[in-house]
Amino acid sequence: VSQSRYTTPVSRNDFPIHVYGKKVWTQIFNSDAPEFWGVGDLSNDKITVKSNPVNKDWGVLSIHLPALSALVFK
Numbered sequence: 001v002s003q004s005r006y007t008t009p010v011s012r013n014d015f016p017i018h019v020y021g022k023k024v025w026t027q028i029f030n031s032d033a034p035e036f037w038g039v040g041d042l043s044n045d046k047i048t049v050k051s052n053p054v055n056k057d058w059g060v061l062s063i064h065l066p067a068l069s070a071l072v073f074k
Contacts (some may be wrong), residue, residue, distance in 0.1 A: 032066035
């Protein structure tokens with residue numbers, strides 16, 4: 001049985017997320033934070049938004065995904 005390369009429980013650095021419109025993003029929740037009994041080794045204090053040269057309304061976030069956790073951005 002083959003698994004997707006994104007389903008294993010490991011952290012991902014610089015994971016691309018395509019977003020529309022907004023250019024400034026802030027992480028408002030990370031379930032991997034120590035106050036939620038997580039490891040707390042990955043955080044997205046500075047979120048880089050790269051513009052799309054083909055369509056200026058779309059951008060790409062480069063975020064760090066902790067393993068087995070949830071992130072919320074605003």
